[in-house]
Amino acid sequence: MRYYLWTIGCQMNVADSRRIAEELDRLGFRETARPQDADLIVLNTCVVRRSAEDKVLGRLTSLQGLKRHKPEVGLIVIGCFVHDIPSLRRRYPWVDAFVEPSNIPAVVEWVRQRIGDKKLEGDSLFVRQVPVSVGVPISYGCDHRCTYCIVRLRRGTEISRPMTEILAEVQALVNRGAKEVTLLGQNVDSYGHDLPPVALPIHGDGATEVRSPDLADLLEAVHSIQGLERIRFLTSHPADMSDRLIETVARLPKVCEHVEIPVQSGDDTVLRRMGRNYTVAQYRDLVRRIRQAMPRVGLATDVIVGFPGETEDQFEATYRLLEELRFDVVHVAAYSPRPGTPAERLPDDVSPEEKERRRQAIDDLQERIAAEINARYLDQTVEVLVEGRHKGKWQGRTRTNKLVFFEMGEKDWMGKLARVRIVRAGAWSMQGIVEEE
Numbered sequence: 048m049r050y051y052l053w054t055i056g057c058q059m060n061v062a063d064s065r066r067i068a069e070e071l072d073r074l075g076f077r078e079t080a081r082p083q084d085a086d087l088i089v090l091n092t093c094v095v096r097r098s099a100e101d102k103v104l105g106r107l108t109s110l111q112g113l114k115r116h117k118p119e120v121g122l123i124v125i126g127c128f129v130h131d132i133p134s135l136r137r138r139y140p141w142v143d144a145f146v147e148p149s150n151i152p153a154v155v156e157w158v159r160q161r162i163g164d165k166k167l168e169g170d171s172l173f174v175r176q177v178p179v180s181v182g183v184p185i186s187y188g189c190d191h192r193c194t195y196c197i198v199r200l201r202r203g204t205e206i207s208r209p210m211t212e213i214l215a216e217v218q219a220l221v222n223r224g225a226k227e228v229t230l231l232g233q234n235v236d237s238y239g240h241d242l243p244p245v246a247l248p249i250h251g252d253g254a255t256e257v258r259s260p261d262l263a264d265l266l267e268a269v270h271s272i273q274g275l276e277r278i279r280f281l282t283s284h285p286a287d288m289s290d291r292l293i294e295t296v297a298r299l300p301k302v303c304e305h306v307e308i309p310v311q312s313g314d315d316t317v318l319r320r321m322g323r324n325y326t327v328a329q330y331r332d333l334v335r336r337i338r339q340a341m342p343r344v345g346l347a348t349d350v351i352v353g354f355p356g357e358t359e360d361q362f363e364a365t366y367r368l369l370e371e372l373r374f375d376v377v378h379v380a381a382y383s384p385r386p387g388t389p390a391e392r393l394p395d396d397v398s399p400e401e402k403e404r405r406r407q408a409i410d411d412l413q414e415r416i417a418a419e420i421n422a423r424y425l426d427q428t429v430e431v432l433v434e435g436r437h438k439g440k441w442q443g444r445t446r447t448n449k450l451v452f453f454e455m456g457e458k459d460w461m462g463k464l465a466r467v468r469i470v471r472a473g474a475w476s477m478q479g480i481v482e483e484e
């Protein structure tokens with residue numbers, strides 16, 4: 048039995064798909080690259096922007112024909128596309144099961160029931176290779192109320208996974224070869240607030256206190272896993288990033304100096320209307336504190352341009368903030384109204400052309416800034432965790448999340464930490480020469 052798994056969207060979806068694939072492998076399935084060859088098709092979907100939702104709709108339409116010819120093929124749709132299941136069933140009757148985001152046990156249960164006796168029990172169990180760098184969800188959903196955001200509507204309120212469960216998953220991944228984990232959540236900074244209190248060590252003191260764990264505690268615990276080289280986490284929320292977390296990230300050697308902290312706008316009025324719960328001044332101060340603790344930190348941010356009512360001056364304020372703060376990476380998106388969100392009721396009054404102009408202006412600015420920042424790496428030697436090969440070169444990332452390529456030689460660098468001297472640096476990647484030990 049073969050399965051075809053299609054994934055679109057954020058790292059959370061990528062991580063969920065890895066877990067779905069592992070479960071299907073365990074049931075005796077094999078992965079195939081073409082839906083025509085599959086007995087089971089799983090679509091892991093995203094609707095964060097209109098363009099992503101359009102791709103999902105395109106996939107669903109193209110699979111309608113396949114299902115007509117091969118009705119015995121199972122078709123499961125999971126992810127943020129799934130809500131109001133009765134209505135989805137009416138609109139897409141050729142889909143066999145709709146499963147809410149990240150509900151992997153429901154996928155497994157459906158497949159088990161479907162294959163029944165055909166289950167390939169004990170079939171030469173295939174152990175999927177784990178990527179060198181792998182995402183691990185630590186919480187699902189979000190308690191914020193950003194007015195443009197459909198994700199919280201689809202994923203619900205925040206639910207943290209217990210620390211023991213996360214630690215067991217990370218340990219198992221490390222046992223199978225993972226060297227780096229990225230702890231994932233819609234808002235990782237509020238991890239644990241919903242978990243029951245437990246006795247936790249007070250750092251540097253030897254004593255314990257009873258309280259709910261937070262991300263700093265989780266980082267400490269994951270840090271002690273032998274064989275794990277690096278830890279990252281995303282995404283942060285500016286209103287929830289504590290000084291204790293910043294101090295912990297700066298102190299723990301395995302935790303990379305890399306922070307993804309969406310600003311979304313550089314104007315207080317727009318931020319208020321987005322429901323972001325911080326001001327530009329507070330955000331600026333947060334960046335100052337992060338950089339004070341980690342002077343070489345790699346900082347990434349997200350920006351939305353063309354939010355309803357965004358004036359030219361308000362856009363300019365965002366542009367100037369990005370010029371001032373000089374991020375390593377800026378993910379910029381043109382606003383698109385999402386169904387059911389409060390912002391959908393606001394007039395979408397910035398024209399598509401103007402949104403595109405603003406998006407392009409920020410892209411151009413960021414290309415220049417990133418090239419300038421990366422040029423500072425020239426002639427420096429950096430630590431690169433090698434994640435794979437690309438066009439005849441080794442490919443990996445620095446601790447600050449810069450993409451680096453270097454020439455292949457005799458040595459197999461896969462999954463290893465290489466010391467690489469940077470000889471070329473562009474806005475999006477760098478080239479280097481490995482310094483053999």
Ligand code: SF4
Binds near residue numbers: 189191234
């Ligand atoms: S923090 Fe805001 S944008 Fe991010 S998932 Fe939560 S509600 Fe959505």
